[in-house]
Amino acid sequence: MANFNTHLNVAALLTGVSSASLVAAGHVELNTAIWLWFLGTIGGLLPDIDSDNSTSLDTIFNIFAFTVIIFIMRYISGDDFRDLSFLEVIAVPVVTYGLMKYGLRAIFERLTVHRGSCHSLLFLVLCGLATTQIISSVDSINSSNADMIAWLSGGFIFLGGLIHLTLDEVYSVDLRNIKIKRSFGTALKIADFDNILLTLAMVTAVGALWYLTPEITSTIERLSDWSMFNLF
Template sequence: MANFNTHLNTAVIITGLGSATLLSAGHIDLNSALWLWFLGSIGGLLPDIDSDNSTSLDTIFNLFAFSAVLLVLHYITTELVIEISFIELIIVPLLVYGFMKYIIRPIFEWITVHRGSCHSLLFLVLSALLTTQVTWQLNSQLNTKAAIFAWLAGGFVLLGGLIHLMLDEIYSVDLSNVRIKRSFGTALKVADFDNKLITLTSVVAIVGLIYIAPPTEQTITALSDWSHFRFQTFNFTF
């Protein structure tokens, strides 16, 4: 199994190249590119959310807590249009962080086992669709670019997660001794069929999220146009 730094660094590099490519093609702006890079990097750590390793678990949940704080503050200030006082600006993030760390995290640790449901394609698809839906809800749903960015956000989480699972499978093959470790096949799997309840719940959730997902026609059309992509714009004269 690949270690924490390998997962993070590989996801950062590949999703960074991906967001830079989309930026060069004119599909997104710089702010969107940075967000996609951030989401892809989180996706690269996502399957280890069920890890028994304190470093992985602490890092992932701290990132989730930070993201949750930003989402809550964004919702309060833009959707509810409420002016927040200095004291509330301190209390609200602390409450959200405390909720994530002392309520959500213990529940998640209780219902998951390492390399279980979270190390599956089903979990990654669910996470990607959830990201797409949350991003879609937080932006103007009448804006075509909002739908495109929502799908890209989910896509980058999925990409980061796939990188993680593939790395784990690659590290399950010992090339020096030409043998396959016992962990081979436990990372990259369709679903955790040993836990039928979680698998069934995930499938139902995925179907529901697909039903209410943003429109795809305009997104596919926009992302099919690469006529503006420039590999390099430097002109060297000697």
């Protein structure tokens, strides 16, 4: 299978070209394109979070933990809370990170196996819809483009993950000796049917998220129009 650098570089390249195309077509602004590029690159590492010793797991976990800490600090420092002391400002991030590292991450590592449920299209759909739902709830996004930005955010997470799975399958074919390795077929799959309970839970979560996500028709219509695309 492809290594960390290959996944990172190829995902960054292809999602970068994709986000640049959206700018050239007038669908998004440059700042939004950079955000989508970031999400696509992260998506390119996402399937390897089921590997307990992978660089992808460390990278994505640290980004996720940092994001959670920012949301918590923003929430507790809002108008409904009193001013925080120095020790509280230090303690909240440290405790949050500790709970995630030694609690949430440990549970996740116990429940998952490498090239299991996380190496599936179902997992990518789940992550994409979850991202769409989270972004759609951010109040600071321009209301006229909020739904499209939310769907594009989820779409780029899915795209990056799909690039990862495709690379793993390509690397399962030894072109020099014209043979297929035993790992072929374990990366790009619809779902992990060896773990039925987890798969059913993911299907249920996908159904719930799809019900909660914003309207998509207008986004499809806007993204279908490439008449303004400027190549040069």
